[in-house]
Amino acid sequence: MEIGGSSESPPETKKSKSKTPRKSKDAQLLKQKSPAEFFADNKNIAGFDNPGKCLYTTVRELVENALDSAESISELPVIEITIEEIGRSKFNSMIGLADYERVDAELYDDFETAKAREKRLAKEARLQEIQAKNAALGKKAKAPTSMKSIKSREASYYRVTCKDNGRGMPHDDIPNMFGRVLSGTKYGLKQTRGKFGLGAKMALIWSKMSTGLPIEILSSMKGQNYSSFCRLDIDINKNIPHIHVHEKRENEERWHGAEIQIVIEGNWTTYRSKILHYMRQMAVITPYAQFLFKFLSESPDKNVTVRFARRTDVMPPAPLETKYHPSAVDLLLIKRLIAETSKQNLLQFLQHEFVNVGKSHAERLIGEMGPDFGPKMPVKSLTSQQIVRIHQLFRQAKFDDPSGDCLSPAGEYNLRLGIIKELHPDMVATHSGSAQVFEGHPFIVEAGLSLGGKDVKQGLNIFRFANRIPLLFEQGADVVTRTAVKRINWNSYKINQTQDKIGVFVSIVSTKIPFKGTGKEYIGDDISEISSAVKTAIQQCCVQLKSKIVKRIQAREQQERKRSLNKYIPNATGAIYEILKEMSRSHASKKRRSEDKDAELLKQVSDKIVTEETLREKLAQHVEQVDYEMALEYATQTGVNEEPREDIYIPPLVAEYNFTEFHSPVFVFRLVH
């Protein structure tokens, strides 16, 4: 693969880096870049923008690889992630560098000049004075403001370890799987978690750039009586692995899976919350996995250990690899398919390399292509012009939409469990849409909606998932955010957009997620198919919740009715009595138009037989009665109401039994001995 070749590339090799500025004639030279070099230069497109983000992306790549690996053998994932902070001196000793003390203090950025020192001391003295004064005045003693720690621009290093119970890797393939960029097992058309198929390789490039330390891999496959250990780094210029150690080790407990250890520069303080959010959201969308996240620091008080327990053993089926839909291919892709196909003639090629093209349909297509084409013509002999013609026809002709069978959505059950498990909401609703199509790629939108819960802030909390991985960045422009904020009329579902704790979960799976931007962190709002599917899915959840909310409001009204009615009694009776009093006064003086009943009432008022108190009591009695009647009615209407029960998942204590597995793309058959 050839990428770049532009004149702005840095000097060809890092080793021959010369201090002199690049000479003009150098710029004329045609240079080539290895893929590894390209990604090293443009690491931001894979999510390695700054040390903090690098740490985040490394964690995420490792976790996603681990999940994929465990799911591929239908094993319930158990994943352990450990981030270990490494101090400077420890790091130096790791790379065999002696610690150097600062000799020339002024050389450093955080050096404090005499003037600045004077200023700081004066400021501190002033502050102390003020505090003393405040204390003397008996004012509430504010906690002494901690002096802003002198900012250190020193890099911090972390060892990231990820251990899974997945498939493991074949002994001989390990070097190439880690040490060669753009070589992988995940190419092909199917729903995958990975963003670029770069995975751990990008992390390795970053470690090489920041620490120079190699990656360590321990892996074992099922049924192997040994485990493979490999320590390697990558030769960025040649895009080949550079192996330090590659050996077989004992594997007594028959462990299978992979453990990957890498040391990189990072920034835990700024990306702490992002990493924890990521883990939490991952736990929401994969409730069948068990995660153990540990952060180990040099000072034990900063340590973090979070355990995301498994709530279910129902796993979504592994996504299937599918063929391309004719409307989703471009010229290059057709050429590649022709090069790769095992089919001999054009008819077979059309029939077998694409979905939704049957034999008769393929024949009709060939007939439509023109006289140069025939069903029996060898497919490898097609000229470029002929391929263009095929491409044109694919664009114009009508094909059935691809089905969503090849997709593997999280499933309503899992989404619901995940939400309940991690957020503990008061209410939750989920909806799974049917498969739809955008540019020849099928997609499925699932949504969940929760109200209330712990650690949820007021207002909209949006959780986005694409192909079952959480998206955390660039939330503002995302189709889900836009839809939830702008296109859903929350009020009509009795949900208060600003006051209620609303959790919106949308998971989109597709063979190709139409990401926007370089970071692949959000899905654009300009695709009407997706935005309308998202809107419908959220609305469906809203509809489900509405009836529950209405019931709850009714129940609350039920409790508060008497109180809110009684509140107004004095106002109402006071006003009526005031009129009666005025009337009785003028009535007494004028003796005018006296109907019996009214005159009697007015007389009672003037004789103080009927007072405001009387009216008040009578009205209160009436309210009492109405309240009783309505409570009775409410009770008969609703009956004995019980919340629907959620299935609980009890993990088995002993899961050890012998079985033989028969694998198929859609299921695993276990024969228990």
Added chain:
Amino acid sequence: MADKKKRRRAATDSDSESDPLQFKSKLKPDSTILQTLKALKSSAATSSAAGKPVALSDLNLPTACREVSDLPLTSVQSSIESVALSLAHSILSGNGFSFSVPSRAAANQLYVPELDRIVLKDKSSARPFANVSSVRKATITTRIIQLIHQLCLKNIHVTKRDLFYTDVKLFQDQSQSDAILDDVSCILGCTRSSLNVVAAEKGVVVGRLIFSDNGDMIDCTKMGIGGKAIPPNIDRVGDMQSDALFILLVEKDAAYMRLAEDRFYNRFPCIIVTAKGQPDVATRLFLRKMKMELKLPVLALVDSDPYGLKILSVYGCGSKNMSYDSANLTTPDIKWLGVRPSDLDKYKIPEQCRLPMTEQDIKTGKDLLEEDFVKKNPGWVEELNLMVKSKQKAEIQALSSFGFQYLTEVYLPLKLQQKDWL
């Protein structure tokens, strides 16, 4: 000359520079224009004399309708008292109490083409005290009734704001007490003015009109540029005299000021009225009184947007909120003089002075096309269709692009000369 220069400066290219002048040259001497106006006046006088006012009861409509009338203070008082007595009886017999309030919702409104105004049908809804959803309104209603009872006893007028402040804690928000006040008018079957509650002064009038306000004679030609504020209660107004040929209804304060400062009413004898946007009750009552007593034609100058036409409709056939009193509040036969959508091209108003209509504007425009009071006038339908199709709107001030005085010196005289009203 000064304004010619101004015009030249405002004009960008030579084409549009000549246009305003070309329109000015079309103007005939004022005497000719006055002749047409006199004809207009006499025809208006005869038509209003010939057409006897039709009462709602004469029409035999299929649905029963509700109308209120001006009641003297004593009968307002007695109807309040009978309401209070029935409430007290109901409470004492242990049934709580409830109001039957005429519904003022859109579904309960009816446009009557014969009357050319909106009337209220007779649907009403119960407002029981012992219900969580209506307890608040029921309580506020009793309180308002009591306050009005006091006004009746003392025979004084208060403003809506006064009323609100007598019990802020209960009313919470003036819009709530205002709405209930209208409900009370409906319950008692009288106009809002007969409840002795008025709104603050909003409308102003200037021009060839003399009337008495609470006994003082007011000459509206001698009220300076600002004009005379329209008295909030119409009972104070009487003895209207005028030598005007027409009444000019202006939507905007700015256009009103231009007309007043240029003493437009001295060049063409007229009365100029504005309510500065949506008209209040007092202005509508005042306009109706002028029209009825002086028998003058009414010409309207509003913005060329859906809201301009809406304001026109409120003057003409009433608002939905106050439709129970539409008989007293509406002024029949208002002519739409300008600024009409067709004027934008006719007077070559430059593009930069026109505004694109928003989604909401277009929706309002389309809704208006469905309204009966628009449909009855084919000219209006045509203009509105043009507006919705061109998706452009313009304010009266768009005419200022040809000079600030273009409105008074060219546009209005030319419109009057050409009898260009609908």
